[in-house]
Amino acid sequence: MHYFRQVAVVAFKDLRAELRTKEAINASLAFSIVILLLFSFAFDPSEETMREISGGLLWIVFAFAGTLMLNRSFARELPNDCLDALIAAPLPASALFLGKCLANYVLVLAVELVSLPVFGIFYNVHWARQFPELLLVLLLGTWALTIIGTIFSALTVNIKLREVMLPMLTYPILIPALMSAMQLTTALVGGTPIGADNVDSLKMLIGFDIVFTAVSLVLVETVLVG
Amino acid sequence: MSAVAVEGVWKFYGDYPALRDIRLEAAPGSCLALIGRNGAGKTTLLRIVAGFSKAQRGQVKIHGNDPRSTETRRQLGFLGHGIAVYDELSALENLTLYGKLYGLADPRKSALEWLERTGLERVRNGLVREFSRGMRQRLAVARAFLHEPSVLLLDEPFTALDDRAIAVLQRLLREALAAGKTIVMSTHQLREALELATHVALLNRGQLAFDGQCTPEMAADPGYIYAQYGEA
Numbered sequence: 167m168h169y170f171r172q173v174a175v176v177a178f179k180d181l182r183a184e185l186r187t188k189e190a191i192n193a194s195l196a197f198s199i200v201i202l203l204l205f206s207f208a209f210d211p212s213e214e215t216m217r218e219i220s221g222g223l224l225w226i227v228f229a230f231a232g233t234l235m236l237n238r239s240f241a242r243e244l245p246n247d248c249l250d251a252l253i254a255a256p257l258p259a260s261a262l263f264l265g266k267c268l269a270n271y272v273l274v275l276a277v278e279l280v281s282l283p284v285f286g287i288f289y290n291v292h293w294a295r296q297f298p299e300l301l302l303v304l305l306l307g308t309w310a311l312t313i314i315g316t317i318f319s320a321l322t323v324n325i326k327l328r329e330v331m332l333p334m335l336t337y338p339i340l341i342p343a344l345m346s347a348m349q350l351t352t353a354l355v356g357g358t359p360i361g362a363d364n365v366d367s368l369k370m371l372i373g374f375d376i377v378f379t380a381v382s383l384v385l386v387e388t389v390l391v392g
Numbered sequence: 393m394s395a396v397a398v399e400g401v402w403k404f405y406g407d408y409p410a411l412r413d414i415r416l417e418a419a420p421g422s423c424l425a426l427i428g429r430n431g432a433g434k435t436t437l438l439r440i441v442a443g444f445s446k447a448q449r450g451q452v453k454i455h456g457n458d459p460r461s462t463e464t465r466r467q468l469g470f471l472g473h474g475i476a477v478y479d480e481l482s483a484l485e486n487l488t489l490y491g492k493l494y495g496l497a498d499p500r501k502s503a504l505e506w507l508e509r510t511g512l513e514r515v516r517n518g519l520v521r522e523f524s525r526g527m528r529q530r531l532a533v534a535r536a537f538l539h540e541p542s543v544l545l546l547d548e549p550f551t552a553l554d555d556r557a558i559a560v561l562q563r564l565l566r567e568a569l570a571a572g573k574t575i576v577m578s579t580h581q582l583r584e585a586l587e588l589a590t591h592v593a594l595l596n597r598g599q600l601a602f603d604g605q606c607t608p609e610m611a612a613d614p615g616y617i618y619a620q621y622g623e624a
Contacts, residue, residue, distance in 0.1 A: 168495065171492075172492075172493060175489065175492045175493060176493075179478070179481075179489050182480075182481065182485070183478055183480040183481065186480040186481075186519075187480050245474075245479065246474045246475045246476055246477060246478070246479065247472055247473060247474025247475070247476050248474070248476050248477070248478060250442075250444055250470065250472055250474065250476060251470070251476035251477075251490070251535070252493075253443070253444055254442060254443070254444070254465060254468060254470045255465065255490065255493040255494060256462045256463070256465040256466040256493070256494060256495065257462075257493055258462070391443070391444065391445070391446065391460065392445065392446050
């Protein structure tokens with residue numbers, strides 16, 4: 167119980183700090199809306215085309231916007247050497263990591279949930295026809311993005327070019343999760359529920375989340391302290 | 393048992409040995425001043441003692457335990473170069489946050505008490521980004537002392553402090569010593585440090601050049617130890 171209280175303390179601290187400055191969430195939200203807007207003007211896709219590319223477009227936007235947010239996760243601790251104080255505190259590195267993941271998860275999900283209606287309006291798509299299943303895919307895909315982004319944010323926190331390094335490291339690892347999320351989202355936005363032909367993508371997404379959450383929790387102490 | 397024991401610690405940055413076979417002990421209730429020129433390895437050694445970094449060879453024990461164990465971390469207070477508080481949070485929110493992370497029974501009460509002891513009670517709800525440098529430093533001191541650690545690790549604690557913050561810190565350090573707590577501090581400000589130190593260790597290019605009790609000659613003339621044991 168004490169462990170989860172520590173996780174919550176870190177998560178609330180990050181959320182409070184971010185909501186006071188709104189640095190990352192504003193940048194992330196603005197980026198996703200601008201990209202959606204630019205794509206709608208640049209390609210003016212038909213309804214048929216839109217159904218085919220919706221998953222890919224949405225997850226590319228989510229991945230890039232999410233990275234903007236995740237870059238700040240551990241970088242936020244650098245001014246005033248706050249990371250040292252967190253490492254010195256008697257909480258497991260995994261609790262620190264999980265707290266940061268939860269805060270990032272909430273923030274990235276918030277950006278996604280604002281972006282979805284914007285996507286629906288700009289592209290004239292009824293995206294909510296399979297909403298409960300779409301929400302499940304969003305929750306699973308965003309967790310994959312968050313867990314990988316947060317562990318690599320910890321790994322690259324002391325690198326000067328971390329803004330460049332983070333996407334270079336995270337996107338290749340995220341390919342299986344993003345591919346699954348894209349396929350499922352394309353189907354769900356098109357009104358097709360998850361069935362026998364794409365349930366493997368859902369299994370892949372769940373498996374990815376479980377495996378990388380476990381690996382990250384085991385490795386984070388080494389990543390932070392060496 | 394020593395409060396802090398450094399046993400044959402080596403640390404390399406690439407091929408360069410930043411610390412070479414350092415062996416030190418600090419008894420409970422003692423104050424060890426770690427001195428040396430820039431680049432001598434003081435901060436590297438303190439970071440290893442604090443558990444932020446690992447030694448390539450040798451080991452560090454705090455009260456006989458690994459510095460990274462949860463129980464040891466509860467007993468350690470670290471004041472480094474940075475103030476380790478969040479600019480976006482208020483003074484009270486910062487201290488309450490650390491109180492919760494250290495599992496204090498009543499984090500808010502402890503935070504308020506330390507804000508009062510460091511003279512920050514009137515600005516407790518002010519955001520740290522609006523604080524003067526001196527106020528930020530005093531808040532950092534409150535943060536390091538908040539959980540009543542039995543071992544205090546201080547890296548250049550007097551650097552960039554205003555007069556009031558120096559007075560606050562010296563008073564708190566004296567109280568800590570009187571309460572039987574152990575202090576290890578790296579410093580260039582020998583006069584302030586040697587007023588408190590019971591022991592002195594001089595690092596010279598990663599090697600221990602002197603380790604012994606603080607003598608009246610050292611306290612009277614801060615340059616004495618460098619003249620006797622330091623580099624020419």
